[in-house]
Amino acid sequence: MTAETRMWGADFWDSRYAGAGFRFGTDPSEFLIRNAHHLDAASNVLCVADGEGRNSVWLAGQGHRVTAFDASGVAVNKARGLAREAGVTVAYRHCGIEEWDWSQPYDAVIAIFVQFAPPVLRDRFFGWMAQAVPPGGLLMLHGYAPRQVAYGTGGPGRQDHMYTEMMLRDAFAGFDVRHFADYDAELREGSGHSGQSALIDFIVRKPAAQESANRT
Numbered sequence: 001m002t003a004e005t006r007m008w009g010a011d012f013w014d015s016r017y018a019g020a021g022f023r024f025g026t027d028p029s030e031f032l033i034r035n036a037h038h039l040d041a042a043s044n045v046l047c048v049a050d051g052e053g054r055n056s057v058w059l060a061g062q063g064h065r066v067t068a069f070d071a072s073g074v075a076v077n078k079a080r081g082l083a084r085e086a087g088v089t090v091a092y093r094h095c096g097i098e099e100w101d102w103s104q105p106y107d108a109v110i111a112i113f114v115q116f117a118p119p120v121l122r123d124r125f126f127g128w129m130a131q132a133v134p135p136g137g138l139l140m141l142h143g144y145a146p147r148q149v150a151y152g153t154g155g156p157g158r159q160d161h162m163y164t165e166m167m168l169r170d171a172f173a174g175f176d177v178r179h180f181a182d183y184d185a186e187l188r189e190g191s192g193h194s195g196q197s198a199l200i201d202f203i204v205r206k207p208a209a210q211e212s213a214n215r216t
Helices: 003-007 010-017 030-038 054-061 073-086 119-132 165-171 209-215
Strands: 044-048 065-070 090-094 108-112 138-144 176-189 193-205
Touching: 010 073, 030 054, 030 108, 030 138, 030 176, 030 193, 044 054, 054 065, 054 073, 054 090, 054 108, 065 073, 073 090, 108 119, 119 165, 165 176, 165 193
Parallel strands: 044 065, 044 108, 065 090, 108 138
Antiparallel strands: 138 193, 176 193
16 A cells, blocks of 8 residues: 555544544634635535544534535544534544535535645545536635645645645636636644645635526
């Protein structure tokens, strides 16, 4: 098994999430808080590779109908406990990205710090997420830019796993870009994301069927 294979394998993430605490804390991503206004009320949301549940639990608390999955059974169990403590309902699934049924449509697909996949798998991953967004639906991505490797404050530590504006615009060509930002900020998200970080926000909406027809 190669290092890249381990990086998205369940055993790797089970070991990362082992222990009593929450590796990335229990507060939602600041990206999500800042940009939640893009979501329609009571949206049917999919949280991709959601880890210990900090983002899915917060979204459910905002009135959204949330489904979330992760390859780590340890993380999913922690997420279920976090949801119980918060008094919210989230449909959690223990599942990897390659096993997920991407034919299911969601009003919004949200993927925050999911840069564990090597480039070949990442390209397929982007396609799967695009498939799960119906016409008029929203895709929200948040992750690291290549200079994050030099900061060493989180992420896989490989530049070829990081996001660039051109990469994302090419991967989701035809989507309407609602928000893009490439910036540095100080993160305090548990022990997993701590310190000065190079971040990218990317929020796009798939054109409605009529809009797509008008462009052809």
